Amino acid sequence: MHKPSGNEYPQNKYFSYYIEQVDYQNVIEALTVNKDVVINLFESLSEEQRNYRYDIGKWSPHEMLGHLTDTERIFGYRALCIARGEKQSLPGFDENEYADAAKFSGLSFESLLNQYRLVRENSLALFSTFTNEVASQVGNANGNAVSAKALIWMIAGHEIHHLGILKEKYLIGF
Numbered sequence: 001m002h003k004p005s006g007n008e009y010p011q012n013k014y015f016s017y018y019i020e021q022v023d024y025q026n027v028i029e030a031l032t033v034n035k036d037v038v039i040n041l042f043e044s045l046s047e048e049q050r051n052y053r054y055d056i057g058k059w060s061p062h063e064m065l066g067h068l069t070d071t072e073r074i075f076g077y078r079a080l081c082i083a084r085g086e087k088q089s090l091p092g093f094d095e096n097e098y099a100d101a102a103k104f105s106g107l108s109f110e111s112l113l114n115q116y117r118l119v120r121e122n123s124l125a126l127f128s129t130f131t132n133e134v135a136s137q138v139g140n141a142n143g144n145a146v147s148a149k150a151l152i153w154m155i156a157g158h159e160i161h162h163l164g165i166l167k168e169k170y171l172i173g174f
Helices: 013-020 027-044 061-083 095-102 109-127 148-170
Strands: 138-141 144-147
Touching (some): 013 148, 027 061, 027 109, 027 148, 061 095, 061 109, 061 138, 061 144, 109 148, 144 148
Antiparallel strands (some): 138 144
């Protein structure tokens, strides 16, 4: 599935930034490769590294893993709805409120990693069934016209964004 065209998503910082993070020609390949990157990177972290916060109010890598999974669930649901022709506006979400409500720090690392793995495998199974026509359908998410394809690319770009933060802000002192 090739990159969405500029008319498939809003040209703003939020959408454009994530989509532009993806250097692959095919998003299914990006999601497949990054699944292993994420799993291997998070498995390589010590417990101290998984619970480290580089500043007050910032998520730990442990919590970041939960956030990545929740965001993929939400963007994936939006992509599914739009691909199936949903005409209702899909709601936005506040990632900080969701993370607070999830209480990721109280969940085991193994549980979070398993949830990530299962969600990604589910996403890959679903998205690989989308034809170009289906993926190019446009709906409304968080008050913005967006295609199912753009949301899938956003999943990949959002993950790449957080991997960059993890490497830049969290692993520098270790």
